[in-house]
Amino acid sequence: MSRSDNTYGRRGILAAGAGLLAAAVPTMGARASEALGSLPSSTASTLASSGFSNPVIWQDFADVDIRRVGDTYYYSASTMHYSPGAPVLRSYDLVNWEFAGHSVPVLEFGPEYDLDGGNAYVGGIWASSLNYRPADESFYWIGQIDFAKTYVYTAPAAEGPWNRHATIDNVYYDAGLLVDDDDTLYVAYGQTDISVAQLSRDASGEVRSELVFSTPPEVGTLEGARFYRIGGNYYIFLTRPANGQYILKSSNGPFGPYEMGEVLLDLDGPVPGGGVPHQGGLVDTPDGDWYYMAFVDAYPGGRVPALAPVTWTWDGWPVVQLVDGAWGESYPLPEPAHEVEPLIGVDTFEGATLDPAWEWNHNPDNSVWWTGGGLSLLTATVTDDLYAARNTVTRRIQGPTSTATIVLEGSAMLEGDRAGLALLRDSSAWIGVDPDGGSNTVAMVDGLTMDGDWNTVSTGTRRAEAEVSGSRVWLRINADIRPDGDHRARFSYSTDGVDFEFLGPDFTMNTDWHFFLGYRFAIFNHATRALGGLVNVERFELSTP
Template sequence: MSWLHHPLSRRGLLTTATGLAVAAAAPGAYAASPAGTGLPAAAQGPAGTLAAFTNPVLWQDFADIDIIRVGDTYYYSASSMHYSPGAPILRSYDLVNWEFAGHSLPSLDFGSKYDLNGGRAYVRGVWASSLAYRRSNSTFYWLGQIDFARTYLYTARSVEGPWTRHAELPQVYYDAGLLVDDDDTLYVAYGNGAISVAQLSADGRSQVRNQQVFSTPSNIGTLEGSRFYKINGRYYIFLTRPANGQYILQSTSGPFGPYTLRQVLLDLRGPVAGGGVPHQGGLVQTQNGAWFYMAFVDAYPGGRIPVLAPVSWTGDGWPQIQLSGGAWGTSYDSTLPARPVAPMTGVDTFDGATLKPKWEWNHNPDNSKWSAGGGLTLRTATVTGDLYWARNTLTHRIQGPTSTATIELDFAGMRDGDRAGLALLRDSSAWIGVRRDGGTTRLVRTDGLTMDSNWNTTGTGREVASAAISGTRVWLRAQADIRPGAPRPGTFSYSTNGTTFTGLGPAFTMGNNWQFFMGYRYAIFNYATQALGGSVRVARFELSTP
């Protein structure tokens, strides 16, 4: 989805529903396809396998969803913009419980601005992209657009990596959806308004054919966010009308059409109080034949979070979302038994030489200035008075609806002019941390870190509270309430023993504008305002929920 075409101001363009493709049903109800049609049908699994789930299935910021199944495992790819590594991949065995698996882009090696060197890449980088698996060579394919100007293909034999970047493709594929056809041919559906299909070469690294297959009617506004499927001989392009609708194109004549359009949903009430309409997601079929649609809901300040609903099919081959009370259900029955995965919350002591895939840096890091193993050591990598310019700021998505992040910080290695701590990071930010000046170390709370609509810094922060501190160790804590429509407070506290915490400064109100797209994150930072050479060590990070 492009900010150039974000439609929160576009809700009134379509005033009548056409080709409605939603079905009212009780939670857990599934429609069977008519006998003899050969069309896909959602079906319950064997007796005893049903398990209820509640939306959102994961309250973290994972937008522009592409979801696939390989064997008994599901993979979920999402946008990450200026965060590095890029394009996170989640893994699940039941569509409900998810864990981090890896990233398709090991680094954002697309120019110096991604290194915070002479420029910045906020709200650039990895937008809507596509993940596919090719059984003929047992390889995962990621295809995506960078800076709205370049398209790249990455491949790996395992989602954990290593991932290999191939040469830039000659065509820019906006909001691409990648399809591996039954005969192993690779196709890409893409575009904004004008939707096209391209056939790729056998290795996926060049283009064989390109054809526009659909032009969005003016009364709809715009369609984008392509997801490309072949289901029972028919081709489907799943498209979003940001940020309140979902449509689908169907062709019975091949990947280049002609296509017929049908509305899947428009202004559908979502399952997250205060959140938006579920949209821009993907279809996936379970091992036992059931179909589901995973979409995201705009839920700022936390970002765009995934919700799940079962899907049935009409006799003429159109998907229907199973509704509950005329809305996307807050809960449904699953067709798969729940299977545990690594939790999204808990403690990280940074005991390995590499970071776990739940971590992403704000822009590419300077890898010579950090190390892990027995804790995380951050050496100052930038001389600046602006956190938004500081390299090696390490971020973690916030767990909703409310959660707490706590770090144990050893600041013995700080030098005069250094700033280190824990932030709530977005285009309006605040932090708690340690600053050292003139040989004296103080604990401070800072507000007023802001950027404008072009992501230039407009405020580098103001101190709103402080406290004396002794020794070389402190525990810093940030608590975030990211429920949309709520007061959205972020509060900060500290401890000198790891047990008793004292609040510092007033509550910070997190912004809930959509233009930055990514939600707030917890962020660990250490930067210099005078000279490099200082360091801090984070012995422990804990993310907890009430």
Template sequence: MSPPTPRPSRRGLLAGAAGLGVTAALSPWPRPHSTASAATTGVRPLADFTNPVLWQDFADIEVLRVGDTFYYSASTMHYSPGAPVLRSWNLVDWEFAGHSVPRLDFGAKYDLDGGRAYVDGIWASTLNHRASDGRFYWLGQTDFSQTHVYTATDVEATWERIATIPRAYYDAGLLFDGDTPYVAYGNTQISVAQLSPDLTSEVRDEHVFSTPSGIGTLEGARFYRINGSYYIFLTRPANGQYILKSSSPFGPYELRELLLDLPGPIQGGGVPHQGGLVDTPGGDWYYLAFVDAYPGGRVPALAPITWTSDGWPQLQLVNGAWGTTYPAPDVPAPPRATRPMTGLDTFDGSTLAPHWEWNHNPDTSRFAVDNGLTLTTATVTADLYAARNTLTRRVQGPTSTATIELDHTGMTDGDRAGLALLRDSSAYLGLVREGGTTRLAMVDDITMDSDWNTISTGTERATAAVAGTRIWLRAWADITPGAGRQAHFSYSTDGSTFTDLGPGFTLKNAWQFFMGYRFAIFHHATRALGGSVRVASFDLTTP
């Protein structure tokens, strides 16, 4: 497989990709594994893992370890809540833990109010933990104008915004050097800022490195202190990874290449890049990067790292490539089983599980979770991209199926409700309420232009009559990297026997929208507000 042509930096297009950082306390030098048995040490036996370690869209990776637990932060752009936090005990099996940004409180466009924020919002940002106060800190810039700081004592808690700094730390990586916070940031011209101890203001800012013209763009900073040296990990989008090393956070820095045009572990996917370094409790090191794998998005791949005698990281390859498989990290046994990223959600309790993210901020008065999800129309529009309260889940690769059970008793004339494949080219299977009757419709050709303006609200390809008030809608999607991948829709009146409706929908695999396809549950009005639907369940399954 030929590596993809390097794409231009997001800064030159719309947005800025990459960037994160973490403090590392243990020695980076290779250590032999213990010969003691797992039974006596509590360490599980080694086995192989397969890349990608998680086949869902989680890009611009920040990875860190607190004790025996690993955490992972990613970009979400216009989806809300933003900046998801994943948790793992072995770097291979990941679960949702929460979100660092509870709501995108960055202006009316994030509410789909007089504008839209597609491909704005949470880009490459940074997550770290400060041991002295036992707190997690998330930091990220929005709209090239401000940098926001959020904090929590537990990743599952509600995060609090503690500061908005009136400058943009582009693609930031946060390092705690003892109690002192530093931020590495920038595109091509890399800088380091020292923040106040409470992370609410800037104390010092210095330009520390200019990228050689022969390399082009470097961005996506991750910042570390390891064995007394400072490292800034940088990506060359979308085919390279470099690292800077210095004895001071403010330089001068030396540069070395970690990888360039390296074949990746996913057939049809790109070069692994733009992620972070992390150590295990036993002192082994890994690089968690993402692979461009459209139409599904950017998915994480893991590889071991060793270190040279003079303190530079080296990626461990398999036959000259990023390995499809490696021995699993040698780590303590987990405290419990990892929660699955797929499966049945019956919307128990009164809040949504952290798997869910809205397309832009929701109108909280127009939905309810009460052992089922009720969506009351929040927008009058014929445009799915302008409709508030569209609820999304990432597609599981390489193929997966989403099924919803929907009670449409409360729909009113002009309402549209259903299950979509959502991106800048979209399609759905949904219910259309007109003249007091309800029918099914499969609609595609819902498209945006390169500025994320809607240029088509869709074409109806097939219809079917609806009997009763309860229906199951299903979407199957193939997000194996490459062109021509398709999704198909079907429906059932008993939850058991499904009937296909409409032609296959060809998924768009261009990278420019950045986020991959998502399954989306929607309900909006085209005439007047007031209608409602109740979603009893959502089931995400794989073959």
């Protein structure tokens, strides 16, 4: 992932890597000889009952790094300004995923990450790397923040506890971490000019760094490094945003020299209306089969992961297995299906902590929220700007369409408070409760917008309202995030949880990519006059049709 404006070059490849999409002559993987270079559509159509469909997760988990430890797969993704950051997902079959935790518990990178004197929208954590180090039986996460420093976090298990291990003064842009066979740590990084750094044994600093590859001008930009040692070769997996994937190969060690091969370019993807599968990483199964987990630009929902099998040519280049010349909408299951905790469903906030599916918009003020018998939110900020309000907590939208419903108890709200359920991005809308003069009003507001520097330019327009009796109200948003759909959201409320009334006009979600992250459902409570108001969210439900 890049935050720069890139001009994509025309298709090009070094002579040494030409012809890599020819039929595979497998040498890697115990069952590689059983795979085909392209599956016919008739075969693909029979996979519905015995296979999986792409995207494997229809939620926003971009800048994929994927690793296998024993028989378990782990997946790390970008979270930008959301806290905790760098989620870790877990799977036993590469298709069904659940939350394990977060590699970065708190965004300890400056006051702007607390919404203190500024904001960190589209800053923070992106294109970082996760790996496992057998020598000390620890997980490692590495990523640069704000082009200033690179941070290393470690944990004894993917679930945590995660702690900051080191701060390195070097900036490893789009880092890819390799734990070599001799336990040496290397990082591949850079944009267009790709470098490799060797870290100290304790991962606290740099021992050596060299430029190992300069991308030919006809290829354009390469970035998003993932670093591997496979079959005696070193590989740096690189994306050409947002329409290609290339790979560098060295048989002479981690510092090269490297030759380049094209993995895919302008390939039709599995999400109607979505982009080209790219970026992400390679992973093998315990049986020796290989897969590529990429992501697909699928706004307004974000960037969603897609999986495809990979074989290898006789001279060690990966080949993505296609269906009628495209990334398949479905493939056979890599492993027997394994049940995991679903990413959608009901949360009544009974535990002492939030489920890791929740992430705050910037760091929360932990003194004014708690769980147990619901999620209780005291107002943390006096503002008329939702983008500046602390303690807004979010969940990723589920595609292709999904509905979020909360039960909000607001008897302890103060006049001027605003609490409810939002669709949060750089163009936002919400439905919520606005107490005034002893009565409760449910309002629908849209038009909350940011400019390209992520400054608020509009705090929104009230489009409809309705007076309700009592302090308990159900608030609901239904969102259609299909890239080829109408990108509409509808807002409704109820006083009994049975009969819902639509409120306000449909809201059209923004499909521009510059914010990078997709829309999220967000629960908020902020003051416009004085602190002290309290709400209790008794229940949250994320459902699909």
